[in-house]
Amino acid sequence: MSLGTLGRYELIREIARSNDIVYEAWDPQLDRRVALKELRLPDGISDKDKHARKERFKREARAAGRLEHPNIVSIYEVGEENGRSYIVMEYLEGETLRQRMDREGKITPEDAVKIFDQVLDGLAFAHENGVVHRDIKPENIQLLPDGRVVITDFGIARLQFEPSITVDGQIFGTPSYMSPEQVVGRDVDPRTDVWSCGVVLYEMLSGQKPFTGDTVVTISHRILHAEPAEIDGVPWAIAHVVRKAISKDPDDRYSSAKELKAALNDALQGALTDSMGPPSPWGPPLDPYSAQSPYTYGTSQPPGTGAPSPPPPPGGYAPTGASPYGQPYGASFPPNMPMPPFPPGWVNPPKRPLLSPEASEFLLRTLIVVLIGGVLLATAVGTIAWLDRRSQEATAAKVDQALADEIAKVERLIPSDPLAAQQQLTELRRRAQSHATRERIERLLSRAYLERARRLLDAGTTDETLRQAAGLAQRAAEMAGEDGQATLDAGKLLYDIATRTTDPQDRFDRLTEASKALEVAFNSEGQVRSEAGTLLGNTCLQIALLFGDNKARSSLYLNRGIYYAEQVGNRKLADDLRSRL
Incomplete structure (x- = not known):
């Protein structure tokens, strides 16, 4: 059974809930499955x-709606109904990268590059259209199962060339993946997504x-000042690309996703064509953070005082156009001799931190x-x-105590004159102070x-009478709130009207x-x-019958009916529904 409707969409099940709620939903007009995200506003x-x-x-x-690209989720519609805002988007099968990483652990370099080929294609398209994601x-x-990413x-995407809606200095993003410029609240550009x-x-x-x-605070401090450990077991060239992507200075990163x-x-x-590479003429790689690093202050030896350079070939190097100023930093490489490649494990010298x-x-x-100070202020507030709430509750209790006799009197009026009782209860509800009394x-x-x-219904069953009765029954269900018996009574009457x-359509x-x-x-007990489960099973059957030859929709509701019937132990109803599949 569905969770109700929002707009024209039937909510099938809840997929995820965090700041917002994401549902699997059904679009009856286009006969397709969609994902519907509803804005969730906290109480107070x-x-x-x-x-x-x-x-x-x-x-x-x-942001996403202006981007039509196979590697970016498609947005179908934006809507609002009864104060509930929602976005309808492409329904995605498969799993998130997080789920795969939790299951498999490390990802091979080949698979990592294969995945990010598509991620970076999508980001490049977004950047070209003025959108910075900011939360990769x-x-x-x-x-997706078909290989699409x-x-x-x-x-929290930033639309370039549009005014920001954030407060100055406010930080948006997931801490571990935020760039240094995000941490300190500076403006962002595509290089922020490169960092992430x-x-x-x-x-x-x-x-x-x-x-x-x-x-x-700790994560932010390390993003600003610490250098990550080396990635073990990964080709140097790939590790070097990753290290450059997370350079603290945006100017030192790759300028674009492309x-x-x-x-x-x-x-x-x-790495695939030459995983080992030739022996390095530089010897073992230097760690720029070790005590022997030429980039470390206070080292015992100056740069260039290690092992001597190899002797020149017999006859010396061929003459070149010498500089009139000589070679102040040591001999240059002989002509036609290629520059040795950077050694495996080479890392750039430490960057100067953004702050002293x-x-x-x-x-x-x-x-x-x-x-x-914030904690102390929050405690005081x-x-x-x-104390203010307790005072208000005490005042409300006194007011509601005076209403108790009136409420009891109106309750006795419901069987004989429900309209008069409804009018008086509406006024009493307006005057009530406490939540319990209003409930x-x-x-x-x-x-x-x-x-x-x-x-x-007792007076007649014309179309107009049925519509009026249905409206009253819906109102009864709304007023029932989470009361199991009251919502069951309302559901029974609505089923009878149906x-x-x-x-x-009605x-x-x-x-x-x-x-x-x-x-x-x-969701109640006993x-x-x-009774609710049995009636839900029958409701599913009636809806399935309405779809007639639409096998997919009919089967969907029959299966839901089977679920409810089995949950309450009604095997006869479950077997009847199963026989119709």
């Missing part, structure tokens, strides 16, 4: 934050993130002070809010709406509304759950 969110969240949600749609990570890379989640790609490649090849820590793709493929090709040690220490201390009144309102609907309806709408109410009741 301010109007300002709500507006910002909605704007970012729309920005995701604009394994969770946002989908691997798709970039998803443009939720480098981080993901490093993690794929080594099995661990290059920058880790227990807190966001350039990074070309470098990766060149490095892989070189003094500034970094000051920034860290300031951040600690701000955090401590929380205490004041708690009690809403349960009574649900009973009043149901009683009115039953009376309409079976009396002759118009196929019948489908009534059955869909019945299923929504019955889903709530099904007899309520059992």
